[in-house]
Amino acid sequence: MGMNLMIIKPKVRGFICTTAHPQGCAESVQEQIDYVKQHAGDQQGPKNVLVIGCSTGYGLASRITTAFSFGANTLGVMFEKEPTERKTATAGWYNTRAFEDKAAAAGLYAESLNMDAFSHEAKTAVIEKIKAHMGKVDLVVYSLASPRRKDPDSGEIYSSTLKPVGKEVTRKTLNTDSVQVHDITLPPATEEEIAGTIKVMGGADWELWMDALMQADVLSDQAKTTAYTYIGKSLTMPIYGEATIGKAKEDLDRAAKAITAKLQSGNGGDAYVSVLKAIVTQSSSAIPVMPLYISLLYRVMKDLGTHEGCIEQVNKLMTGELFGQGDLNLDEVGRIRVDLAELTDEVQHRVEALWDQVTTENLYELSDFSGYQKEFFKLFGFGFDGVDYDAETDPIV
Ligand code: NAD
Numbered sequence: 001m002g003m004n005l006m007i008i009k010p011k012v013r014g015f016i017c018t019t020a021h022p023q024g025c026a027e028s029v030q031e032q033i034d035y036v037k038q039h040a041g042d043q044q045g046p047k048n049v050l051v052i053g054c055s056t057g058y059g060l061a062s063r064i065t066t067a068f069s070f071g072a073n074t075l076g077v078m079f080e081k082e083p084t085e086r087k088t089a090t091a092g093w094y095n096t097r098a099f100e101d102k103a104a105a106a107g108l109y110a111e112s113l114n115m116d117a118f119s120h121e122a123k124t125a126v127i128e129k130i131k132a133h134m135g136k137v138d139l140v141v142y143s144l145a146s147p148r149r150k151d152p153d154s155g156e157i158y159s160s161t162l163k164p165v166g167k168e169v170t171r172k173t174l175n176t177d178s179v180q181v182h183d184i185t186l187p188p189a190t191e192e193e194i195a196g197t198i199k200v201m202g203g204a205d206w207e208l209w210m211d212a213l214m215q216a217d218v219l220s221d222q223a224k225t226t227a228y229t230y231i232g233k234s235l236t237m238p239i240y241g242e243a244t245i246g247k248a249k250e251d252l253d254r255a256a257k258a259i260t261a262k263l264q265s266g267n268g269g270d271a272y273v274s275v276l277k278a279i280v281t282q283s284s285s286a287i288p289v290m291p292l293y294i295s296l297l298y299r300v301m302k303d304l305g306t307h308e309g310c311i312e313q314v315n316k317l318m319t320g321e322l323f324g325q326g327d328l329n330l331d332e333v334g335r336i337r338v339d340l341a342e343l344t345d346e347v348q349h350r351v352e353a354l355w356d357q358v359t360t361e362n363l364y365e366l367s368d369f370s371g372y373q374k375e376f377f378k379l380f381g382f383g384f385d386g387v388d389y390d391a392e393t394d395p396i397v
Helices: 022-039 057-070 091-105 120-134 191-201 204-215 244-264 290-304 310-322 345-357 369-379
Strands: 048-052 073-078 110-114 137-142 148-150 157-159 169-175 180-186 219-229 269-275
Touching (some): 022 057, 022 310, 120 204, 191 244, 204 244, 219 244, 269 310, 290 345
Parallel strands (some): 073 110
16 A cells, blocks of 8 residues: 555534544544543443444444443444545544554454445344354444435435424524524424434334344343433423434334343343433534534533543443443433433523523633534544644555
């Protein structure tokens, strides 16, 4: 492979950065590994883990936590772009390379399949890898966030939509690129848009994965599985909880029950929906209103000393709940809650008070948008102290 050196700078287009820095992404993975190691207890956890959506955000944090807290072997599925001589890879691709290297150095099996997780092919390929390298899997983490899904049987392509249900909604939002706070009016979703969003972000594919793994007999006795969701409170309810994405997330509760029933009629096991707090990820930055809410939330929770990011949340979920010493903290629907610090009256009232006042002019003063921006760039490997961003860098690692 020829060396083709380039200076890699962030290139932001709307709510996405189209470049990523390989060394910066490796730093980001290392920071999360360091956090997990510092907080590791001595409890037992899963030894073989499958993470579907393993390369960024909550899925990557799940992979890092199980590997470096419990010493788990991990198999991941992701949808990322490889680097070329002229273009950087996507951040998730560099994250995954770095993770695999660090896991291998720690003596752990870590392999990743860059395939469409919604396809039958991905399920078949994963089962082959499990049989060859792991035997059986103790934990399956389902952490996909995708705008589209091709139904593997009908071939039909469904899209997910971010719109309110029932009536139009006008809400303050923040354009993170132009740094303008303004009102946005979202029309109500059509029935087709609601159904499409449920097809993409609901529980159907999680069920297909678990069915395939059960049929192939690659789940260990009492295996666990979890899918991730967000609930939120009144500020985000009209555009999340009670909107198209919220309807899709409700379908996860249905799927969790169906999967648990099937597991228990076989080798035992449980499926849980785990509720996580709002954080900056590539997916949340694409949701209207969320970046403004997150900027205010970070400000309030940092002031109160209760701020947590991705790795803190997942570490709490894995070591404190799913594989913790005590009983699970389930809500009335049977979900695991690690989002409760975000939802206290104190936090929500403070965010609401700031929400009413925030404008383009006072954005940096009232909110933690500067913290939001730092986190956003870090998702793509930019802004790490240990990296020389002026150095000529090979995009192919
Ligand atoms: P993310 O964009 O960082 O991660 C999405 C992952 O899915 C990536 O690894 C990506 O490669 C993978 N992926 C997407 N489409 C794929 C496909 N077709 N095949 C294989 N892999 C594919 O998103 P995230 O914010 O970490 O979201 C993960 C889950 O966590 C979602 O269910 C989301 O709703 C939930 N969640 C997010 C937040 C938040 O604030 N970000 C809060 C609570 C819950």
